[in-house]
Structure formats: structure tokens, C-alpha cells
Amino acid sequence: MSLWEYANPKRFMETSARILPWVAGLAVLTTATGLVWGFFFTPDDFRMGATVKIIFLHVPSATMATGIWFMMLIASLIWLIRRHHVSALAAKAAAPIGVTMTLIALVTGAIWGQPMWGTWWAWDPRLTAFLILFLFYLGYIALWAAVENPDTAADLTSVLCLVGSVFAVISRYAAVFWNQGLHQGASLSLDRKENVADVFWQPLVVSLVGFGLVFVALLLLGTRTEIRARRLKALIARERMA
Amino acid sequence: MPDLGKYALEVLSAYGISLLLIAGLVVLSLARAARVRRALDEAEARSRAHGR
DSSP: OOGGGGGSHHHHHHHHHHHHHHHHHHHHHHHHHHHHHHHHSSOOBTTTBGGGGGHHHHHHHHHHHHHHHHHHHHHHHHHHHHOOHHHHHHHHHHHHHHHHHHHHHHHHHHHHHHHHHSOSOOOOHHHHHHHHHHHHHHHHHHHHHHOSSHHHHHHHHHHHHHHHHHHHHHHHHHHHHOSOSSOOOOSSOSSGGGSOOHHHHHHHHHHHHHHHHHHHHHHHHHHHHHHHHHHHHHHHHHHHHO | OOOOGGGHHHHHHHHHHHHHHHHHHHHHHHHHHHHHHHHHHHHHHHHHHTTO
């Protein structure tokens, strides 16, 4: 079995119909577990106090914000190179989820920053790159809505996605590239010494997996809707021509 | 309910806004999915009725 089989909309609809309820159920269960664990059963941090509980929303949403853009980049490249419609529609369906995750990261970051840094916002490299990423998401969604021909819209949005990937990289690694700024380095790392303490790390990983599953569930739902919307558009065009 | 001390407003508002945004996204996604599915079913029924 090849991954390319799912470039066939009919095959994608059949398979996604089977797995969507399971992914959605698992997403609710995992996200609820991670957030309840983090909110109710973790201690206060010795420096940040109870605000440390915001990490269980902020880190997963920020990780998803950049991760979703990379998924859109891969889907856009598949569209540009192999012209598979499902990949273009998957990228389109991912964008509203990505913009919501970016907004959650920005809002929770501002709420967390106020008591810790004494300001809601700073023109820090990572924060600024995230704001630009948010604007790229909005531009991407607006471009899909503005272009009537779906193939042209897919071409143009794919190019926009390639350009925006620069800011997705910067927003993820800005704290590594530049030492100045308020934002600290990564909270999660393959290097165990760089991670947050285990008592926060464990529910954080569960929450991260939960947010990832929420994305997959909404992506499957959204791509199915886009495939149906495309068929609907074709049927309406055929009715008008008859 | 854990004792959030002087940061109760910040923590609760972060959770409240985030959960509201996620819930809004889920509701809008489900509503659009249902709307498009209904419209497609109607269009396919019309198409079949006209033998297209």
C-alpha cells in the first residue's frame, strides 16, 4: 500500500470516514487528560508561581502553530510537483486550525508575559516572528477565498506557503538564532537536561500529543469538507451549463 | 480547584480563552461540514433526477 493512494479523493474519503471517529475520541481524551493533569495536579513553580500552568496550553499551541505550517508546506510542495488535489485541499483545511493555534500561542504568551516580564508584548525576535506567522496564516486564508479558480488558488497559496515558511522556521528557532529578547529557549528538547522538570514535562507531553490529535481530527474533517465542497462546486457548474 | 494565588486571573483567563477558541473552531468546522454535506446531497439528488 502506498501513501499516494490517498491522493485519490474516493480512497481518502473511505479511509478518513473509518478513522475520524477514533482520532476525534482519542484527541478529546488525551487533551482533557493533559490539561486536567496540568491544571489540577501540578505544583506551582518556585519562580513563576501558578502561571506555570499556562505552559500546558502555550507550548502545545505554539508547537502546533509552526508544525501545521510545515505540514502545509509539504502538502503545497506535493501539489506543486505532483498536482494531487487532496494535498492542496488538506493544506487549505489546515490553515484555520493553524491560525487558531497561533492565536492561542500569542494570547497565552501575552497573558503569561505580563506578570513574568512586566509587559504584554515585546518586539522580541520570537514574538515578532510569531506575529508575522499569524499574519501569513490570515493572508493564506484570504488568498484561498479571493481566487475563484481552485487550481490557481492552490498555486498561489502554495507559493505564499513557501515564502511564509521562512517565518515559521524563525518563529520556532528565534530563541536559538538570537540571544537577545525576553523569550527563553525551548521547554522541550531531546536533550533531557534542557527539559522542564519531570513534574511539568509529563503532562506537557500528554497535552502536546492531545493538541496534535485535535489537529489531525480537524484536518481530516476539514479535508473531507473541502473535497465535498469541490464536488458541489463542479455539480453546480454542470447544472448552470445544462 | 487548585489555589492559584495572585495569578488566578491570568491562569483562568488563559485557559478560558484557549478553550473557547478551540471550541469555536470545532463548532464552526462541524457546522460547515454539515452545511456542505447537505448541499452536496441535494445537488446530487437533483443531478440524478435530471439524469446527468
